[in-house]
Amino acid sequence: MRDVRTLFEAISGLKVNFTKSQVGELCLLLQNVTLQVDKEDIWIWNLEKSNAYTVRSAYNCHTTQLPVVVPVDMKMLWQKNVPLKVVVLAWRLFRNRLPTRDNLLRRNVLNSDSCLCDTGCGSSETVNHLLLHCSYFSTVWNCILRWIGFSTVAPLDVSDHFTQFCLGGGGPQVRFTILIVIWFATVWEIWKERNNRIFNAKD
Numbered sequence: 001m002r003d004v005r006t007l008f009e010a011i012s013g014l015k016v017n018f019t020k021s022q023v024g025e026l027c028l029l030l031q032n033v034t035l036q037v038d039k040e041d042i043w044i045w046n047l048e049k050s051n052a053y054t055v056r057s058a059y060n061c062h063t064t065q066l067p068v069v070v071p072v073d074m075k076m077l078w079q080k081n082v083p084l085k086v087v088v089l090a091w092r093l094f095r096n097r098l099p100t101r102d103n104l105l106r107r108n109v110l111n112s113d114s115c116l117c118d119t120g121c122g123s124s125e126t127v128n129h130l131l132l133h134c135s136y137f138s139t140v141w142n143c144i145l146r147w148i149g150f151s152t153v154a155p156l157d158v159s160d161h162f163t164q165f166c167l168g169g170g171g172p173q174v175r176f177t178i179l180i181v182i183w184f185a186t187v188w189e190i191w192k193e194r195n196n197r198i199f200n201a202k203d
Contacts, residue, residue: 034199046108074167081181086188091189093127094159101125118197130194131158137190144186148179 032115033073077090092098102124103113117125119136132138132154141154155161166180 018037076162076180079180079184081177082184084193086184089188089191090162090184093131094162098127098191100127100130117192128156128158131157131187131190132161138192140186140190144182149180 044051045053102108115124121135
């Protein structure tokens with residue numbers, strides 16, 4: 001379908017009860033879709049060289065995938081103070097399901113020449129690099145840590161960073177709630193800035 005609105009209308013016409021999280025995840029999946037009105041829609045199945053669907057390839061994909069281990073307590077993610085679309089972004093983030101350039105390379109959407117971070121830092125774009133170790137975006141975290149009075153070294157992994165940032169301060173529940181909202185907001189803004197650079201050529 002060439003129009004996102006048409007797609008949403010088609011989905012809403014189905015006799016299926018979608019949960020808020022499913023709708024939120026769908027919106028995030030479509031957020032980075034670039035529609036090409038001058039090209040005709042075609043079906044492509046990337047698991048076969050012929051691009052044709054086979055039960056065998058689907059079965060092999062399903063049975064050989066390793067289970068996703070998420071080292072974050074998922075109960076910490078579902079916060080009433082955080083918009084659903086931001087929570088779903090974090091949910092996909094901890095499962096490494098965001099369309100970062102390394103993930104797009106694994107799915108054969110990009111080639112290896114197109115995997116560098118858009119900030120010009122010269123490193124490959126992974127979730128951990130983008131949100132924590134990029135020389136451009138890491139300065140955001142440094143400013144926030146100074147603002148809230150933390151002194152720490154960024155962990156290698158985003159899930160460790162989430163735990164360290166939100167639980168490292170100790171103190172009452174209200175402090176935890178404030179820290180988790182700050183973490184969500186920062187991740188959301190970094191992801192939006194990354195997308196603006198790629199899709200809107202805005203800095």
